[in-house]
Amino acid sequence: MTLIPTDLTASRISDAVCDPNREIAASSRVIDLSVGIVVCIPCFRRPQHLRLTLDSLASQRTPRSFAVVMVENDAAGRESAPVAAEFLVTGKLQGVCLVEKQQGNCHAINAAFETAQALFPAATRFLMIDDDEIASPDWLELMVRTAEATGADVVGGPVLPVFDDGSQPWLSRHPAFCPAYDYTGAVPQIYGCGNCLITRAAFDRLGKPAFDLRFNFLGGGDCDFFTRCRNAGMTFHWTAEAVITETVPQNRTSFSWIAKRGLRIGAINYRVQSKAAQSAAARARVFAQMIGRLPLSLVRSARLLTSSKAVIAMHPMMVALGAAFAAFGVEPKPYEASKIVS
Template sequence: MSQISTGLPEDVDTTPDASRAWVAISPALDPSIEIVVCIPSFRRPQHLRQTLESLAGQCTGRRFAVVIVENDALRTESVPVAAEFLASGKFPGLCVVEPRQGNCHAINAAFETALATFPAATDFLMIDDDEIASPDWLELMVSAAETTGADVVGGPVLPNFDDALKRGLRRHPAFAPAYDSSGPVPVIYGCGNCLIRRPVFARVGAPAFDLRFNFLGGGDTDFFYRCRRLGMGFHWVSEATINETVPQSRTSLSWLITRGLRIGAINYHVQRKATPTAWSRIRLGLKLFAALPLSLTYAVRAFLAERKPSIAMHPMTVAVGGALAAIGIEPQPYKASKIVS
């Protein structure tokens, strides 16, 4: 495929990566489309089907395309589902296989492919392959970007628990939305429900999502904090909801503990990148270890407020996760058992 001009500076590489195979494409792919929805996918074909159905049912008059990234080059379970929807004409788009496994590889592949394939696109949204968009999601997100001029727009991801008995976890920090109401916000933390304007990618540079977060997760948190340090504006749209399917395996006590440890590790690495001097790094280390006894106080407050031990323990697991990361110990939940290099 020939290289497509993106309108970005020459030092930002958004050309299609030669290692990424284009495995499905809609009959009519119009490069003048201005809105692209990006979907990284890994071993969840049935969930991906629900995600694509929710996009096909969007209540909007705006034209949009979809870029699906299959990140399991061994099984490619998402490809038949993607090909079916793209052939149906419900929306235009394409599906590529990113052979380098990992969260950041998949997301970078989605955005880079979208930037290169749709040079007129101004708005790039993302939804995960285990999420379902509300019918007016796309319209609300794009309208907010246009009316506010924000560089990044975010919205809530609401959990749908497979185990109805775990609904009380909706208030757990692992599942609760970052904000309650619409308006300008300091930063957003996750890319599972976001819109990023095209100039953002040029300013942040490539790769957009730092590969150091590839198996830990948190590349989105790092990305948005880099945007914040560059002075970009964020807006939250509480009505632009997405529902996330939460299996039983992600409501167990062990998963919640690992989640807290991972958040602590992510926080450490994000802060570590912003500490260029030896002294600032020493201060960061002292801060992390000082947070350990303080986290007990926060845990007591959380227990008195929520009366749920799983919620109360979260501040402690985050603090422990940050301290462990500082000495090189951290979970790697996005590292699959079989990786295709």
């Protein structure tokens, strides 16, 4: 076990955050550099919920030692840093909180994973949870145990919504909130990083930056990353029991927010597929496919109206419309600082 005191001047920490856009905001008094597991948490203007997230990590039922790397992505306000410091200084969790001065979803996630790999050279498994999520007590143990048993490069698990407005429980069936899979086992790919485990070997194979900065304000850098993992022949496993819950505020259950979410999903789909296309002809095919799906989506949405609520039935149409807009260069930017809603 390699323990170092962390007075913020330790050379190991300085080396890990050599990027001038990053600085350490808080750290635990002692860090075990030999830990094999690191949990990464991008943070942005949700200090009250971050406390719940960190409480859930501090209460994990596992004999395994792990560290946390939190990234404060609001360099001006820094509301998350004091909460992070509270858990680190008191020893409830070990690790660091750093400030990423470049704002945006991909900047924050890259800062977390890159710092975790640099600061903890013995770590081979890196998990991620968002600052509006709560891990179930056995989450970390189940995710790591799955990675050990299957040898998967990437492990995913469900993120289940908990609605502040309990009047619409049926929204949990909406594709914007429903997990990709409902079983435990090998899967072709996962799509989001809100509940994931990624091996160091996976990061090494894809190089840096892991999350493409072209997705920084649109979102979908995780979908692009996992698509590249799949195309590189990596393996995925889903652990349905490793549950994380996500708090969904009332403003994210409105018709307009859900419609915009569908548009964003469509834009991400187009961006990921267009990027993966290897030639001008392949990109032209992606363009044609996305435009061609729009009339088909109208038919599908009309059929869904017979068995689903309108807000669910409209989803295929909104996704297709978002892809069509993106094909002509029109994309939403929900991760710009003044517009962040998720």
